[in-house]
Amino acid sequence: MTARAVARWQAAAPYAVGLVAALGVLAVLVAALGGDAPAAVGSLVRASLGSAAGFGQTLNKTAPLLFGSVAVILGLRAGAFNIGVDGQIYAGAVAATGVAFLAAGLPKLLAVPAVLVAGAAGGALLGAVPGLLRARAGVSEIFVTVMLNFIALFFVEYLSTGPWNDPMAGEAITRAVPPSTTLPLLGVRVGAHAGVLLALAAALAVWWLLYRTVFGYEVRAVGDNPTAARLGGIPVGRTVALALVASGALAGLAGAVEVSGFHYRLILGLSPGYGVMSILIAVLSRRHPLVAIVASLGFAALVVGTDSLQRSVGLPASAVFVVQAAVLLVLLASEGLRRAP
Amino acid sequence: MTPLVRLQGVRKRFGAVQALDGADFEVAAGEVHGLLGENGAGKTTLMNVLSGLYRPDAGQVEVDGTPVVIRGPQDAVRLGIGMVHQHFELVRHFTALENVVLGREGGFLLDRRALRADVESLMERVGLSVPLDRPVRELPVGVQQKVEILKALYRGARLLVLDEPTTLLTPQEVDALFSTLRSLVERGLGVVLITHKIQEVLRACDRITVMRRGRRVATVARAQADAARLVEWMVGGAPPGPAAKEPARGGAALLDLVDVQVVDSRGVVQLDGCTLQVRTGEIVGVAGVSGNGQTALAGVVAGALAPSGGEIRIRGEPVRSHGVGPRIQRGVLWIPEDRVREGVLPRMTVAENVVLGRHRALFPPLRYDPRRVRSLGEAAVETFRVVCPGPDAPAGLLSGGNLQKLLAARVFAHAQAGGVHLLVAQNPTRGLDVPSTEFLHAQLVRFCQQGGGVLLISEDLDELQKLSDRIVVLYRGRVVAEFTRAQFDPYAIGRAMAGVEVAR
Structure with missing residues (x-):
């Protein structure tokens, strides 16, 4: 094994320790909340990775998390903090849903790409706002993206309760998109849709962009030291703006995939905090898009597995969130330990 | 007492x-x-x-x-x-x-x-x-x-x-x-x-x-x-030693500044009608007590600052678009003074630091080649004797002196590759040990012998006297005196730096 490979394994070791510690905390918490701890751990593993259907659910959860985390990574690499992943997911979902309604008559081979392109465009549009404001006026992207989250969310509320509302449902959801516009399933038994493959392709594309293109070099240079980048002849403002546009497009794809792969419609609760989770994954992955693949998968398994505790061990929903958050904290703390000298 | x-x-x-x-x-x-x-x-x-x-x-x-x-x-x-x-x-x-x-x-x-x-x-x-x-x-x-x-x-x-x-x-x-x-x-x-x-x-x-x-x-x-005496003590009163380079033979104009003004963001006038020329094969030294417009001069020549008045000509052609990128394309490179803040990409590798500024000329947009970056970095590190764990090490790990050498390596490797006409160097040897200083001086001289020109802004009068064909003195944003090599005299230069009127 080369020295580099050894170093990589050493870097991974704290995560393994963290994972074991997290399972320990889980067991203790479940017992304290009156549940059966060993059964809970078993159920968690079975529901997320140990069964075909569970693994399918994990993959479906991986797709938006991976899109979102590489979106955050691309922004961070340019030195911009994209907190607007949620808003961009909603913008992408709105655009995808709208195009899906329009594409009703088209064959699937045309309709699905159109929906995906629309999703990317919707997210990119929302990413362009903070990008341009920062490049032109020096406005912090943090403010702008947070504000746009609200705008996008309430616009979805308007659409899902207003013009696109499904009158039969009685909730804030829109009519279903035409079947010709939905993503194919990877296998009927697994129940996973093709979105996870798209997300995987997106992660690889971000890696290629960052490490194999001149633009990627400039993004990394700007994120590392904007003054040095400027004095190296790099147009700093334009680079940051473009990175935020691309970041928005990636998040928008997450929205499109959620609509056309999972919900088959636009719903108000489309993003249960994907934006925040994406930031966590991006940081845990140390801003590397390939590491984010593994981290997103693990994160998705954790979310799906703990969700199942409600059914298997009979924990109340709020207790499930407590367990989830505690397990996450332990994982994050292990990341902190890795960094401490 | x-x-x-x-x-x-x-x-x-x-x-x-x-x-x-x-x-x-x-x-x-x-x-x-x-x-x-x-x-x-x-x-x-x-x-x-x-x-x-x-x-x-x-x-x-x-x-x-x-x-x-x-x-x-x-x-x-x-x-x-x-x-x-x-x-x-x-x-x-x-x-x-x-x-x-x-x-x-x-x-x-x-x-x-x-x-x-x-x-x-x-x-x-x-x-x-x-x-x-x-x-x-x-x-x-x-x-x-x-x-x-x-x-x-x-x-x-x-x-x-x-x-x-x-x-x-x-x-x-x-x-x-x-x-x-x-x-x-x-x-x-x-x-x-x-x-x-x-x-x-x-x-x-x-x-x-x-x-x-x-x-x-x-x-x-x-x-x-008295002011002149104090300046002389500050900058060193040693008479000029032997010149480090052959005298320049009046080549074509590389850089002309005509009455250039720079006003900074606080509204303070940094350059107040600065006029100077650099010709091919020539090192023009800029002397001055720090804070008299040196940084603005470097910035405006290298494109980092836009002038608020006057004219800049590079190889005889007036400059219209400012910005470092356009300036690099016209063959003007800068060795900045504040190396950590202005020069280094700390988390990127030594090799990636070496190609900064040249990356657009080296690769088509979608064909960035990390192996080529690595080999260019390796060669530059070798040639310019940068002490580092290797071309893949993050540049932030290097010591201050080695960072300075890394920045010099970036500029000289770029210059060797061709298309570079003018270097702007601001205190390029501050913090370097003696052998590295000598080496960098030799590089500057060699660049001139190959037809380049150098604007050397330095607070070290010995360095200026050793390398320059001419020395201009910057005082309150203006060139107040100019000395040819035959006229070099630390006392006279010191008096000009202190703002004492020079009889000319």
């Missing part, structure tokens, strides 16, 4: 740089003592030894004639030494009162009234007054500085050291500061004023010590000092 503080034979080394090389200094109670020298002369390092921030490698410190060992800032405070740093160390959201008593509150509960009475009586005693209840961030810079001074006095300082205290002040605030200092020494304190501004020491000080290259050059009373 026993001096308040005496430092003898103080030595301090940082890596390859001997910051203090047997420095001596003394200050008495009742005087304002100016500590004068160029950036990097060791003034601040010496005072940091006194205030306990650095432990000296050798040398002796005496307070009131008794040898002492200062192990840390707490010891210095106990001995009555107070330091006011160039950038204030105030809690911006606290009031002036809270800042003054910070760390000296005594006990768990704040007895605001007692503390306030304390500070008020202190203000009365020393004749300094600040609004105690306003948050510090709302106070003007000059008043913030008074808060810093009060803070030091509240801790019992008998010696007040101020590091470049006038940098951020308006002229009125400078006047107020100097009268404050005067009243403090009349009450028996000692004051050390660290500065590189000659006019200030002549105005405010009773005695002046000049430092250069980590040693004391001279100490004189105010009455015996």
